[in-house]
Amino acid sequence: MVAQSLSSLLQRATIDDHEEVLQSCNETLAKSKNDIHAQHIKVIALLKLDRFEDALRVLEAGGDALKKRAGLEHAYALYKCAKLEEALDTVARSDAGRGASHLEAQVSYRAEQFRRAAEIYEKLSQSSSPEDNDLSINSWATDAQLQWKGEAEYVRHERPSREDLESFETAYNAACLNIAKGALAQGEVLLNRAKNICQTSEDLSPEDRAAELLPISIQYLYVLIRQGKTEEAEALLKEISVEDIQELSTKKVACNNIVLARQTAVNPFVLYKALHETPEAINNDRLFDFQQNALLGNSHAVDLLVQKYDGMIRSTAKALSKSPCPSAEASTNRLSVYNAAGYARGETGQKALKQILPVLERRPKDLGLLLTVVQLYVNAGNTTSAIIAVERSLRSLEESISEADQDARFNPGLLSVLVALYQREGRKLQIQSTLAQAAAYWRKKPEPPASLLRAAATSLLHSDDRSDLATAGDLFRFLYQQDSNDRMAIAGYVASQATLDYSQVESQLDRLPEISDLVAEIDVSALESAGIAPSASSAAAAAAAFAGARKRSAADKEGRATKRVRKSRLPENYDADKKPDPERWLPLRDRSSYRPKGRKNKQRAADRTQGGVVTEKAEESPAPQQQKSGGGGGNAKKNKKKGKR
Template sequence: MAGANKNVSLSGLYGDLNKHGANGDYDRALKVCNRRKPLKPWHFLSGHVLTCFIVIVAVLHEFPDEEKAFQCKLVCLIQTSKFQEAIQALGKSQKFSGEFPFEKAYCQYRLNQPKEALDTIDSAGSLDQKLKELKAQVLYRLEDYEACFDVYRDLIKSNADDFEDERETNLAAVVANLSIEGTKRDLPTLRESTYELLYNSACRLLGTGQVLEAEKKLKQSEKMCRESLEEEGSTEEDIEDELSIVKVQLAFCLHKMGREKEAQVIYNRALKQKPDDIALVAITSNNLAVLNREGNLFDSKKRLKSATVDGLEHKLTQRQRRAIAVNQCLLAALTGQAEQCAAMCDKVAKQYASTKEELVLVRATALARDGKVADAGKLLNDESKQAPKRRLELQLAAVQMHLAEGDTKAACDILKNMGDSTFSPGIVSALVTLYLASSDRKSASTVLKDAVEWYRKNKTGSQSSLSMLWRKAADFHLRGGEPQVAARSLEELLKINPSDMKTLAQLVIAYAQFDPKKAQELSKKLPPVGELAQDTDIDALETSSWVMGTKVMKKVTAKVEASPMTGENLLRKKRRKRPGKLPKNYIAGATPDPERWLPRYERSGYKKKKDRRVKEQLKGSQGTAYGASEQFDMSARVPAAKSSPQTPATPDQGPRSYQKKQTKKKKGKGGKW
């Protein structure tokens, strides 16, 4: 009878909890589970989103060792997002602490503990499909894209169900990240049947630097996304919210192509929609701050503040977080906060070791803006010794800072002490230019001599760069009166291209200045003059302006005019020169008017016209002007002592000579001069 009563009570609880599970009322089901032990078989539909359906739940204290009952309690906790309580329940249970690896790993994954979740999955031994799905998601969160790619590839090969498109979309995201990281493995070509797959394909193209192709894919993805959502009956707000990530990525493509104004419009439009995705807001704000550069630092500060809110460490990749952190340091340097910039750089360098050399440039920029150029140069020089891979970059940055301050000597000293890099064509050219700008031709000549000797001993570098170096050095030394040094450069140049007659001719000229016998021997290798001048017009060459000066040109043209006239020359001589036009009233032999070049109003016989704006004075009946009675009315006159001078309405000398006298007022409280 006792067993029968237990079965009856168990059946009743099954019915109650099945009703709660079917209605999705997991809170009430959890209350029942807390009263008694649960019994629940359940099913997982995908590894990304945990979906479980409660079929039957039995909760009784009389069944403490019921495995499925405990599993049902974990499902209820997961469905109500009480992940920490689920882990605690597993920890408190003596029997089931090592059981249910999927539930435990999923709770750890949702609590942003991917490393612990991966350890839990690996401890499970053999992995079924749901554990493989979850492991792929955990590896993606850990940014272990190589291992994640292998897991997804096995899942796609071994499973064919309704979630095939979702798996392939996730695989496309993994492939895109591998392309960005520059993987060497062969990546498969995936389908582009959905807008998500098109979006990931565009990201993959961006990773390989194919920006134009990525732009086309993103536009196709945007169009396909809108069409598919409109068919589903989504609202315009939902469509724009879904399209926001595609549009921001499209703006990034435009940003990379230099179309910054178009990118800025899209970025601002995306932020005005106020998306719920904090990762999207952070990336958009960071990119807008990059577009501002040094123009609007206040706006950049506000943007980067939006890019560093809480919770982003689990939403952004390490690459994205590193870029935002470096931009924060750079903003502190641009705003003149040298001490704060140094502290931020130290913090970021400890967190992201790969940014150490990059942050050195940021700290040097902050010091230079603070007026400490010498300290900035010393910092770059010290760091260049510890980072041999970026030594050249750091040293050139120090050179740029010294040149910006006008310290040419310090810049040249750094360029001369760069080891073998000093003899690269670019550095040699920079040194020669700087020395010539400082009127130090001797040092420039020494630099070229050392470069020639170094390349003669080491024989490294491409032929094109070496040819250019030998040529420039030879020309420089020939102009500077050093034919022996020039001959060495020309000999090396002739070894590269023995058939170059121009180089051979220059070498003959150089040897002619200090070794005539050698010059004569080399001149025999030159082709005869007849072969060189076979297709040359001597007359045109003699009359060309770039060969002879202006005086010689006049003599040559005179000879040409004095030559026998035939054809066009004869016609030119017959043409007569027309006499110039004379005035209509011209009298031959008359003396010209000496005032003929003066303006009419400055000539002596010029009569001024009457100003119509001045009214004529009307005369009265007795011959006196109207108003003259007031002039002769002595009673109406004011005494001279009380009279005051009047300011003229217009100045006598014209508006340019008239200047109003300004008196300085005393500066009072809150006033101006």
């Protein structure tokens, strides 16, 4: 009886008749409450009607048996209700085959697990299927998100093919990837193509065409603003109707770009009101992290423009209290920057530091706050104080037993800031020790950052300590084990071990390219003429050659013509045949021909003569005399005339 009613139910069902299917399911379940077939069809009908929460309630009421039977539907309902972690767990246990893979990729994309989504789409693309076009569209979108998230090394697409440019969806996603890379001009070209294809598509109704053109125009507006094309941006505003945008996330982005395009920033209070008119998007309609961070930054910036300093401090402090500290997340550290800006109250330089430094003393583990202080010190030219601030915070992290604090202590980004500061002051030993400690710490972790290990190993190569060279060799060997195609790791290993044990690296020399091959296409003359400084040896040789060219022998000097002197510069009664007196430059009394006149002058001349007779009177030196306050000596008192008392 149940099977007959179910069969008749399915015969009456059509794609546009989900309400009737739901009504028939309810009638069947009223007679047989545990009819799992009817429950399953009811869940599908509710999903078709976008009643996702009602579908979840039916699934919960049906128990594990219904959830197992309708695993794919259960995961989809969880996804639409923004329960992404539960949806991923459910779809992973589902045996729905290719459909489950599509849903897992979609949920991973919404959960911003873009690397996992890209892996699934690549696996699905290995076998041809009717949904190849959809896979291409979604794969391009995933790569754009990877680029925006800063994981460019996992991006698979580089340049769109001819087939990709035949679909406006693929062209649009390819434009987004170029925009994320910063190639705005190329992104503008692809957006134009996507717009033209969409406008001329015969497969879209006028309503669908208008709905598809809206996000393209909003993205186009962003590109024009970034390129400074204000006139074109103002013309494009006429094509965008914010009231027609159904998705709150798209509407919020559109309002932000429209406000900026209209240049309402001349009045910060008008700008503040305009940016806060659109309500927040929720559930699966919410913004991605990189979008949310940008809009949140705009909101905080306009708060500062209208001098809401105390409100800025309270709101950012509340958000920071919900985040782990220390944190390497960009969004968390950005909040710390705005929190510091609230304390600075519009001031910069030393005045801002005076307000922010007490806050850093209370929160030494706040990395965003620390970087703000470092930036202010560097702008003021005070590198030493910036180094002291970083080292003080690192000591606070080092004293903690928390694993998260230790990860932050050796965070590659934070250490790169410290190394850059050390380089400004030429502290090579501190750079080596800092990188060596970080490398020793991260080698114990399952996924150590290769960039930090490479920097540490390269720095240790410049050390004269054999133990440092051995450590560099171990690091380069570890990098080679992680990537056998890493030529830098091979070269570094050879360089570190060549002076320690040449026999260990002799077999690796064949894997390195010949020097002649590396410099084969280099034009040395062109480099030098372009301003490249020569090496020390060649510069020394050139200097020696130049000095030799300036030297002349005595014969060359004699052979040169005598320089002609003007008559106006010659003295009176000048005789060219008479040899000039060689002592003419000396004072008269210092010349050998000088003969003093008179007894006193003769005595002085004799006293000045070297090698003359020295008398005892001349040897006596004058005794120091103590000046008397009364002035004058005994004779002065005798000769003093009597005056009135």
